[in-house]
Amino acid sequence: MNDSPEIEPILDQMAAQLRPLLAEDAAMVGIYTGGVWVAQALHQRLGLETELGQVDISFYRDDFTRIGLHPEVRASHIPFDVDNRVIILVDDVLHTGRTIRAALNEIFDYGRPARIVLAVLVDRDGRELPIQADVVGLHRRLAAGAQIKLTGPAPLQLVTRGATEHKA
């Protein structure tokens, strides 16, 4: 089902929430693949000078030996010093929390940030770990088994599949 809300105003609103952090010399990291698309949009809106970082959490997944490696793993690339820096970590959908946990582990293998702020386009239910976002584009409550996925890179659209969606 493709009943995507307008993404652009949501991104504007997220950028506005993130702007106060820029005084802290914040840098941004997106999670492959959808998170990088959202991060690119936010990075542009905020006019960040520090190059955007990107992480592929494939090697950090807690279910790697059960489900294996994606055939097209991308190289993670964080082109700035992570130590003592505020990092804005961006993903498209926050669901179980396991992707964020893996991304946090990976970022800490680059150094020790001063703080990590989590920004997600969609915060949906179904959390399995105590992780929550600081900046959220929109909230969704979805029935068990339903999926919400960001397609892109242009245009960005949210596609919901499976059971009926309930707006929070």
Next chain:
Amino acid sequence: MSPAFPRLGGGNPQLRPDGRLGHLLSIEGLPERILLEILNTAESFLQIGERAVKKTPTLRGKTVVNLFFESSTRTRTTFELAAKRLSADVLNINVATSSHNKGESLLDTIDNLMAMHVDGFVMRHSEAGAAHLVARHVDQDAWVVNAGDGRHAHPTQGLLDVFTILRHKGPVDQLKVAIVGDILHSRVARSQIHALSILGCPDIRVVAPKTLLPAAVEHLGVRVFHDLDEGLEGVDVVTMLRLQQERMEANLLPSSNEYFRQYGLTDKRLERADPDAIVLHPGPMNRGVEIDSVVADGPRAVILPQVTHGLAIRMAVLTSLAGARDRDLHRDHG
């Protein structure tokens, strides 16, 4: 212990029924998609060596045994470091200190290690087919990497060679590649030829004296040259092979001086190749026998990058093998 054969797919004992890599025993017969998957994954692992923490948790809790029946410093240490960077526990068993001196058979050793719940074996042996034998013997969930068996295969070397070529020269489907030296005894040459062929390299040449060429080598899809100058004409990549002194003792060659005069790679000889040609060598090098130091230490040599790439390739292979189990589970992570 369950025999391995029934779970392996079709004619290739390395592939699982779902088409994933079950063991890495030889490049020969592997589908291109598996080579590309390993090469692509290695690209991602390259940058891990540049981080503050040079480790991923990918193989945390897994145990890998380096079982080396032939001495090898470089290959064993890169496999060891690769497994450790993936957070695996590593056992190094060298034959000189093992129970083989007391008469224990290879398969008894494997049985004992399986009883310790080892997950994977990296094995080097002087006999061709030794890794295949072990792959047929191990438990269903265990995997085997051939780190060199006799004259037969050295698949991770073949992969790291093409990875180095791809990174320095781009896609191989436009390249001319010359492999020079002891083709007859070289598992490195065989593995590189298979890897280049699978990836579509149109011009693979072998350059060697007749005594160091296998019979019917043309069947591998290569062109044969006995003259080094002719073989190097216009090539983009030169792979020099290590010449072992016992070849002289076996009267396959007159002397190392004579060999260097005819087949040694010098700066002058390299002028025959493309001006941007790169030079590979699997190491360790015999300077002044198969390669001149000026070339080995020169700007076209990519011999040290080969070592760096070898680590990334071995990480990628171990990851592919460990991650190929129970693939039918749902992928969603969130």
